[in-house]
Amino acid sequence: MALDRLKSVAQHVTGTSPPPHPFDPLSNQEIESAVSVIRAAKGKLFYNAVTLREPPKKEMLKWLESPSTLPRPTRIADIVAIAPGGKVFDGLVDLNAGKIVKWEQMEGVQPLITMEDLQIVEHVVRKDPKVIEQCVISGIPADEMHKVYCDPWTIGYDHRFGSDVRLQQALMYYRPHIDDSQYSFPLDFCPIFDADKQEIIHIDIPEVRRPVSKAKPNNYHAASIEAEGGYRTDIKPINITQPEGVSFKVEGRVIEWQNWSVHVGFNYKEGIVLNNITYNDHGNIRPIFYRLSLAEMVVPYGNPEHPHQRKHAFDLGEYGGGYMTNSLSLGCDCKGAIHYMDAAFVNRAGESTTIKNAICIHEEDSGILFKHTDFRDDSVVVTRGRKLIVSHIFTAANYEYCVYWIFHQDGTVQLEIKLTGILNTYAMLPGEDTKGWGTEVYPGVNAHNHQHLFCLRIDPNIDGPDNTVFQVDAAQGAGYVGSKENPYGNAFYAKRTKYSKVSEAISDYDGVTSRTWDMCNTNKLNPHSHKPVSYKLVSREVPRLLPKEGSLVWKRAGFARHAVHVTKYDDDQILPAGRHVPQTSGEPSRGIPEWIANGDASIDNTDIVLWHTFGITHFPAPEDFPVMPAEPMTLLLRPRNFFLRNPALDVPPSYCSTPSQILEGKQALDLKDKASKLVVVGGSGDASAQGASCCQK
Amino acid sequence: MALDRLKSVAQHVTGTSPPPHPFDPLSNQEIESAVSVIRAAKGKLFYNAVTLREPPKKEMLKWLESPSTLPRPTRIADIVAIAPGGKVFDGLVDLNAGKIVKWEQMEGVQPLITMEDLQIVEHVVRKDPKVIEQCVISGIPADEMHKVYCDPWTIGYDHRFGSDVRLQQALMYYRPHIDDSQYSFPLDFCPIFDADKQEIIHIDIPEVRRPVSKAKPNNYHAASIEAEGGYRTDIKPINITQPEGVSFKVEGRVIEWQNWSVHVGFNYKEGIVLNNITYNDHGNIRPIFYRLSLAEMVVPYGNPEHPHQRKHAFDLGEYGGGYMTNSLSLGCDCKGAIHYMDAAFVNRAGESTTIKNAICIHEEDSGILFKHTDFRDDSVVVTRGRKLIVSHIFTAANYEYCVYWIFHQDGTVQLEIKLTGILNTYAMLPGEDTKGWGTEVYPGVNAHNHQHLFCLRIDPNIDGPDNTVFQVDAAQGAGYVGSKENPYGNAFYAKRTKYSKVSEAISDYDGVTSRTWDMCNTNKLNPHSHKPVSYKLVSREVPRLLPKEGSLVWKRAGFARHAVHVTKYDDDQILPAGRHVPQTSGEPSRGIPEWIANGDASIDNTDIVLWHTFGITHFPAPEDFPVMPAEPMTLLLRPRNFFLRNPALDVPPSYCSTPSQILEGKQALDLKDKASKLVVVGGSGDASAQGASCCQK
Ligand SMILES: [Co+2]
Ligand SMILES: [Co+2]
Known part of the structure; x- marks a missing residue:
């Protein structure tokens, strides 16, 4: 143990660390190595993903049989990058050799949307004149665009735009106050964002317009709960502790x-x-x-x-x-x-x-993992x-x-x-029929099935x-019932x-x-x-x-x-x-x-x-909201049929007695949990858990 | 509180207690009152059940609306009794009035089997010469009848015997040693027990005989686990405590x-x-x-x-x-x-x-009861x-x-x-085909579907x-896809x-x-x-x-x-x-x-x-056994659609921050559980939970 600690300190000091397990995700260092290999060869790119390419299963199964003698499978980084202009590249980098082993331009595909991709859209949407125009139509003054929010989703697929241009659809919302839940104020139109040009290229506008809801905000943050009477005060703490450490x-x-x-x-x-x-x-x-x-x-x-x-x-x-x-x-x-x-x-x-x-x-x-009581003598195991x-x-x-x-x-x-x-929500007019495709979970809020x-x-x-x-x-x-085979x-x-x-x-x-x-x-x-x-x-x-x-x-x-x-x-x-x-x-x-x-x-x-x-x-209901x-x-x-028998029989029981122990008045195996307590019910109906531990029946 | 305690002591001393809630089960006292009313009128009976006859719903709904002003519904005891000879009686006793309000002899029915009913059968079975004969055929010496056990079940229904005679079927087992699990040693025949006569009236004997298994016992009691290497020693205690009492x-x-x-x-x-x-x-x-x-x-x-x-x-x-x-x-x-x-x-x-x-x-x-994070600023509620x-x-x-x-x-x-x-188990011969109606969960043990x-x-x-x-x-x-209604x-x-x-x-x-x-x-x-x-x-x-x-x-x-x-x-x-x-x-x-x-x-x-x-x-498997x-x-x-909104919004959160708090660097609501700890992983790979509490991300 002392030696182990020493080794651990040494690693810390020298900066060496044990080689990664072949299944380990790429470390920060490995990610940066992979990027530097690509960067040196390919120049400036936007990185969509750098992740472990897991070792071939055949090789890995062999290695798992003898990890101490066989060489570790090569560490491979799997890379997705987007070049300015929108070209998509799939690549593989051999991290052991420090070289690119695959680099392929992908046609007509779009890699996933990252959090960074998402974050941009809202800023663009707020400044777009056509979006501002739609907000005004929805009842939001043009000088309140800072109160307009969007959840950018990939466009999914829209045949009008195809797969070559990287697009997001902006699901639009409004917040009367910065802390209000926007999902109570959905807007009815949907701008389409071009990720390469970083601009709105189209707005889907419904035939029936639905101005932003005038309902009062429906919030769940602390200030709103306090304003409605405050948090309940009758939940007493439950402490879960492992004083001797964990079992893993x-x-x-x-x-x-x-x-x-x-x-x-x-x-x-x-x-x-x-x-x-x-x-x-x-x-x-x-x-x-x-x-x-x-x-x-x-x-x-x-x-x-x-x-x-x-x-x-x-x-x-x-x-x-x-x-x-x-x-x-x-x-x-x-x-x-x-x-x-x-x-x-x-x-x-x-x-x-x-x-x-x-x-x-x-x-x-x-x-309870398992329990059985013999009804004859109450001999019991409970685990x-x-x-x-x-x-x-x-x-x-x-x-x-x-x-x-x-x-x-x-x-x-x-x-x-x-x-x-x-819930993802959409605007609805007062009294509008959801036609069964959604539920009005709050006035003006249609939560779709x-x-x-x-x-x-x-x-x-x-x-x-x-x-x-x-x-x-x-x-x-x-x-049939009564037949020879099934009487x-x-x-x-x-x-x-x-x-x-x-x-x-x-x-x-x-x-x-x-x-x-x-x-x-x-x-x-x-x-x-x-x-x-x-x-x-x-x-x-x-x-x-x-x-x-x-x-x-x-x-x-x-x-x-x-x-x-x-x-x-x-x-x-x-x-x-x-x-x-x-x-x-x-x-x-x-x-x-x-x-x-x-x-x-x-x-x-x-x-x-x-x-x-x-x-x-x-199928949403008001209980799901806000x-x-x-x-x-x-x-x-x-x-x-995998195990010969219940594989947990050797888990220590809380209590185990046998017929002979009961017959002969011998001590049973008693490993009960000592931290459990009886609740003491006071005359006022209040219940507390201050009683002494008791394992008597 | 002091006054409440006094009242509680007084009740204890004087023996008075508040009247039962109309839904309360009969107390020991009420059960004995009901029996004494019956006994006085009907003489010696065996009691099968004395339980609360719940108040008529109509009356009870009315009472629940104004429990402090309306009279409590009458306490009624529902009685099932069996007379010597096997006659079955259903009765009702008005406990407030202390009188029988219904007493009816039931024809052709049998009330449930009580634990006392069950206990008798094994004793009778062990002494029955025909059962002993079958045990000997099964390979159990006649002087080992104390090692023969049975789980008595009601007969269910068997058209040969009908409903008028109270019967149990004895599912038979053997224990080589008193502490052995009998379910590894099922016997192949089934005695029928007459509860009134207290004797075996018939034995169902299969055409194909299956002697008792010679396999070694398959046990789960402490001595058997110890003999196989003992209990695992790597489970550290988890303590669950409520130091401030419970919330109910x-x-x-x-x-x-x-x-x-x-x-x-x-x-x-x-x-x-x-x-x-x-x-x-x-x-x-x-x-x-x-x-x-x-x-x-x-x-x-x-x-x-x-x-x-x-x-x-x-x-x-x-x-x-x-x-x-x-x-x-x-x-x-x-x-x-x-x-x-x-x-x-x-x-x-x-x-x-x-x-x-x-x-x-x-x-x-x-x-987690609910959680949401705003991806824009990581403002979050987690409850x-x-x-x-x-x-x-x-x-x-x-x-x-x-x-x-x-x-x-x-x-x-x-x-x-x-x-x-x-599992309920039945005997099988070595190599016998279960025909898919059961699984051999242990040699000689057929657990039926x-x-x-x-x-x-x-x-x-x-x-x-x-x-x-x-x-x-x-x-x-x-x-259809492409139609106007479902484009x-x-x-x-x-x-x-x-x-x-x-x-x-x-x-x-x-x-x-x-x-x-x-x-x-x-x-x-x-x-x-x-x-x-x-x-x-x-x-x-x-x-x-x-x-x-x-x-x-x-x-x-x-x-x-x-x-x-x-x-x-x-x-x-x-x-x-x-x-x-x-x-x-x-x-x-x-x-x-x-x-x-x-x-x-x-x-x-x-x-x-x-x-x-x-x-x-x-469909049983060996993992289900013993x-x-x-x-x-x-x-x-x-x-x-029952509540206007999520009814748990006022449960105090563990943490709740809003966009404005984050923007302005203000304090969020932080009610995190203080008893949780980080696990410290030692150099040896051992993990313990001795670290200080830490709520930083
Ligand atoms: Co959902
Ligand atoms: Co079952």
Whole structure:
């Protein structure tokens, strides 16, 4: 330990640091190295992204088997840059060799919109005479343009403008006062911004005009709450502490916890990326997932009137879940004993930047892990569970997405997403009919129907990379009631359908059969059940894509057409709506529709990727406004036939007694939590927790 | 306060106590009073149940409007008793008057099986010569009958024996050692026990015999874990404390918390019953639910071979979720600052008994309640949520059900159920084919497929008792892509279908449309949205009943045929499979099928009850054995168009800054949690939480 400290100090002093893990995101230093290599060769460029190009999986799997003896895979930077005039370049830089290994000008594509890109639009909009004219028509005096705001979105796709010019659509709002929530004062017109010329090239103006609302502001900030009677005063603190430290270990970006090991990566598009997830099964390190990430999402809005069809943000591919990530705060976003990781990015000028505390890692109690009481003698085991949570939060203009990757002691990996933030809103006239396409959540505020559809990319590695997916449906047994095979009519079973080729794997959710999907290693059977070792995808929030077949959203968000697609693994297939999403026309559809074009490709017992689209359909209500209480959705990846038995049996119980102990009056195992207290209820009805700890029943 | 204490002491000394709330369960004293009234009139009886007969709703609604001026509704005890010889009596005793108001002999019904009923069977089985003979055939020496155990279940229904004789089926097991888990050693035959005669009247013996397994025991108790290497030592404690007390108030059994008020009742069948749930909306006490409970459940098993069709336990109606409830332990079942409530029951002899700590009430942090960051200037609000949890756990022979009623600050009521405990198991021969009806979870152990189907009884009171249910389906807009009404094909809306009469309300879940159900008060529109105030049932774990139409389970568990039924309110309609469930033949089907017989009855804008069946289909795996990690399922009751806006805006934020504060460098509102700590990662990779609190980003 003393020696370790010394080494750590030495590193600090000499400035040397251990070489990065091949999955580590590029460091600030590596980002700047990559930029300097490009700059030397290519001159002045605006940088859109400099990120890790992950090592080829084949090479990486080999390295993971013997990391101490094999050479580390080369560090490659993946670069997207835009030249003055708007030319887009994709490049790769070998950081070990310090040289460009690929440099390609991309035609007819637009890379994502960065925060810097976004910030410019509002300034331009406020000075544009045609926008000012529209503001005046909306009822905003020309000298109040500083009160006009916009949420710039990529244009999505508009056939009038195509893909060659980099465009944003400015969703317009007004703030009577700088601190007022602008979403209560939407404006009815939509300027189009040319990112290269930095000017407004068009304004979409509706036929029916809707002047800015005269309603009073609808705020949630402290001053407004104070003015309405103040904050409630009856919430007593809950303290969550770990006086002996946390139960996880951190080695670089590898977290070890409760037999789990996972490398926590991060990139500008997907945000958190979990790699090389393994489970130490009694000394046997078993691979489970090579890579897990939220790889894309789309938020189609359901109002058919022009230009609302353009509202269908791909928040990851068009803006970047990493780029939009929040710097998290202790005691605010995160409660308990917290380990943070930062995120390094490039800015437009090519300098490296850092988002502090981009990722939060912490443990939580998770209630009862298992319990059983023998009704004969009350002999009992009760064991509490624990979970490890790796999370980040990103702000996509009005919305916030809180992403929680949760590891459980029973071998389950859970993905939970909470939606909060503010509804996207549009202007409406007093008494106007929303026609069912939205809800008047506040006078003059129409919150349109929309879906939040996420694409989870699962790269399974269930005891090795050769895996097979089976669809599992709960099915009634054959035979009528009274038949020989089903005399009582009660027979039912898990109907398993193997996905042998890509075309068979294009599948939807079926609530009637409680459909799940098993990712199996068919080469390895569970010794007890004689079934293939597997992880089961259990996901119940799986709406269909509501925009119709052939619609713009349907064409652009090909991944969202079905709940599950399975493809053969390919190093280049990470982003299911394609690498450059803004202004894609959907003709042809990028990403998954391309990758499943050959429906006959085998996905049987080979290296595969499962793409799962899930989410919610959101019909707004006044309760969601002016800021929305978090709406949770969740899915599970559960071990089935993977372990020989419940893998958490050796988690220390809170209490464990056996029949013989009870019979013989012997001491049971009592490891109860000593910090818990009984509430003392006073005569006045007030309840406090000052009583002594008590474990008597 | 001093005066209050004095009063409380005085009550203790004099033995007077405030009169019970009309929803309060019967006290021990009341139970004994009821028994003494019956005993005086009817002589010796075995008591099956003495429980509160809840006041007529009409009378109770009136009383709730003016509890201080109106007389309390009469306390009525509802009694089920069995006379020697097996005659069953239903009775009512007016406790205020001390007299019997109803006494009826019931023909052809059997009341539920109590824990006392269960306990007897094992003793009888061990001494029965025919059972001993079968044990010997199974490979158990006759002198090892003390190692033979049984889980007695009601017989369900077996046409050979009918309903007149009170019967149990004994699911047989063996324990090599008293502390071994018997579920690894199932026996293949099934004795039938006559509860009146207290003897075995029949044994069901399969054609194919399966001797008791020779596998080594598969245990989870401390000694077995120690023998396998011991408990893991790397879990550091998490302490959850409330140094200033809890945020709820307790007045008798009425809990007040965060604008919520709820009366927490309990009975022997349903367990927790929540009554008169209201929300204080800025001084306006708004009723939401008159009554919420889990009112029934059924667990059909899917193996078609005789006699497994009899395995379809109605755990509430046949055994009682209250009767089987656990006495909870501080620091074991419950963590943090805990308030307990006890449960009072009658025993067979007519004495009152108490289960200490039957109900746990506590608060938990629930993560981010809402958050929004303005991307322009990082002005932000982040507010953490809190939840109140009212829970109990019951043990149904092998299984445990943990029931959590959760109240949220945003007006949501959540029901979460965790399944744990042990799989019901049956014997199998080495190498035997399960034929897909079960899984070999351990050598010689066949865990059959089964479903856990719960029936949630919702008695809505959405701003008053006259409510209407609408089915809500996410639907595509009319018109092809390119049509005038849907030019871009993106139109979608919430299709609402009103349930005007009982026959229209018989409905299934639809995963494709993400179907939900709104309980509305159509007489009251939300001032902003102009839609009826409502609570929405959001439930995604809704498998269909897999036993076929016409099967025994289908006939007996009529409530489970559909996800939703709606009935007009009736004081007598509480238990959806009927009042006395054991040995019902399903001809006719009791409960809901009777109550929906008149399909034309109006359920439009009247006092209604919504019955919701949900749950999971469980295909066992070795991970579920020898004790199953808790499997969660959940559903939400969410306010929609009920509140004018997010009702939690006045929850104190952790941090709140505004654009003007940021612009002017002014102090933001900073109420962050001070107990949270940064983890310090040592050079060795060990992580501890000894760092100072830090809220800097
Ligand atoms: Co939404
Ligand atoms: Co089960």
